[in-house]
Amino acid sequence: MARVFARADAVLTLAGPDGPRAGAAMSELGIVEGGSVAVDDGGAIAWVGAHAALPSAFAEAEVVDCRGRALMPGLVDSHTHLVWAGDRKDELELRLGGADYEAIFARGGGILSSVRKTRAIDEDELFEQSHVRIRRMRRCGTTTFEIKSGYGLELEAERKQLRVARRLARQAGYRVRTTCLAAHAVPAEARGSAADRAAFIDRICEQILPALVREQLADFADVFCDRGAFDVEESRRVLQAARALGLGLRVHANELGPTGGAALAAELGASSADHLLYLDDDDRRRLREAGVVATLLPGTSAVLGKPYADGRALIEAGVPVAVATDCNPGSCAFENLAMVLALACYGNRLLPAQAVCAATHNAAASLGLADQVGSLQPGRRADLLVLATADVRDLVYHAGSPLVEQVWQDGVRVA
Numbered sequence: 001m002a003r004v005f006a007r008a009d010a011v012l013t014l015a016g017p018d019g020p021r022a023g024a025a026m027s028e029l030g031i032v033e034g035g036s037v038a039v040d041d042g043g044a045i046a047w048v049g050a051h052a053a054l055p056s057a058f059a060e061a062e063v064v065d066c067r068g069r070a071l072m073p074g075l076v077d078s079h080t081h082l083v084w085a086g087d088r089k090d091e092l093e094l095r096l097g098g099a100d101y102e103a104i105f106a107r108g109g110g111i112l113s114s115v116r117k118t119r120a121i122d123e124d125e126l127f128e129q130s131h132v133r134i135r136r137m138r139r140c141g142t143t144t145f146e147i148k149s150g151y152g153l154e155l156e157a158e159r160k161q162l163r164v165a166r167r168l169a170r171q172a173g174y175r176v177r178t179t180c181l182a183a184h185a186v187p188a189e190a191r192g193s194a195a196d197r198a199a200f201i202d203r204i205c206e207q208i209l210p211a212l213v214r215e216q217l218a219d220f221a222d223v224f225c226d227r228g229a230f231d232v233e234e235s236r237r238v239l240q241a242a243r244a245l246g247l248g249l250r251v252h253a254n255e256l257g258p259t260g261g262a263a264l265a266a267e268l269g270a271s272s273a274d275h276l277l278y279l280d281d282d283d284r285r286r287l288r289e290a291g292v293v294a295t296l297l298p299g300t301s302a303v304l305g306k307p308y309a310d311g312r313a314l315i316e317a318g319v320p321v322a323v324a325t326d327c328n329p330g331s332c333a334f335e336n337l338a339m340v341l342a343l344a345c346y347g348n349r350l351l352p353a354q355a356v357c358a359a360t361h362n363a364a365a366s367l368g369l370a371d372q373v374g375s376l377q378p379g380r381r382a383d384l385l386v387l388a389t390a391d392v393r394d395l396v397y398h399a400g401s402p403l404v405e406q407v408w409q410d411g412v413r414v415a
């Protein structure tokens with residue numbers, strides 16, 4: 001039935017155009033004081049405005065009293081690897097003891113240890129393990145999820161991961177966009193020679209991507225274009241093959257060094273370039289001109305003890321910025337995007353309002369979903385959060401506190 005979220009001290013509508021927002025527009029949250037949001041019985045937002053102007057058609061609707069609280073769009077996590085098997089808590093202790101991420105990877109740990117476990121696990125068990133995590137993420141306020149594969153590195157296991165991601169949507173009701181990240185790492189069996197490595201790239205382009213597109217398991221493709229992973233030439237090949245198959249593009253870029261991934265993302269017009277710890281003015285200009293969303297993942301910097309991407313410089317350069325968790329078994333298993341939003345302020349130097357835009361509308365725009373989620377406007381899905389505070393800056397000020405009181409998706413309370 002119709003429902004009204006009534007008399008919130010502040011409704012953060014993020015009303016505005018569907019495209020990714022940059023510069024000053026990232027600070028404009030479209031706040032309505034003393035506002036209400038009316039939701040129709042189909043789970044769409046029907047009306048938003050000052051409560052005094054609520055249309056009489058909603059006089060009989062069920063009321064959620066939001067006095068003393070803020071209402072905001074559900075968070076959009078546009079970069080996760082949340083479907084994986086097992087854990088890597090042993091590496092956590094190695095790293096805290098001084099071992100380096102790239103050194104662990106070179107010894108067959110890191111991504112390749114998750115690949116071994118994810119290849120071996122049965123699909124139903126992988127679904128159960130992933131469901132536990134995504135449920136916790138939603139309890140923290142995330143209502144839309146991007147999920148990458150990349151722990152299979154061969155067709156069967158990549159397919160298994162993406163099937164689980166689709167099941168989280170179809171069977172468990174989560175709002176999910178999927179990304180094939182078969183080019184996450186060179187698998188053990190392809191590390192023997194340059195020819196083996198080239199054959200692996202061929203398999204991605206000619207076998208894995210076409211099969212997953214045929215089975216409608218992938219919305220995007222992604223490449224780890226960085227030192228120790230794939231170089232610019234290899235990454236370009238994979239991304240061009242993906243684009244020819246109709247997939248959107250995302251790139252893990254410039255995380256470990258100034259390795260050319262961001263420029264490649266701009267050259268190919270990718271939806272998102274992610275990490276971006278090592279950028280220069282030229283990279284930022286290219287990203288802006290190409291309209292690429294710069295996705296910051298400050299949780300990974302915190303866990304790995306790496307520098308933080310300069311989010312303020314990106315915003316000053318006019319690049320639209322998103323913030324996501326990077327939730328993955330190794331370099332950052334954070335699930336709470338509201339807390340990561342605070343890290344984006346303290347680490348990436350965003351202002352709280354910019355971080356809110358980054359983790360809602362801009363993240364949705366990078367996933368091609370801004371016409372559905374990421375803002376509270378008539379016609380959008382009723383994915384919204386009722387905060388236990390009237391001031392959204394408390395998400396930063398009291399980072400990590402349980403300030404997300406209610407989570408609603410499609411007008412239904414889910415947490």
Ligand SMILES: [Zn+2]
Nearest residue numbers: 079081252326
């Ligand atoms: Zn990632």
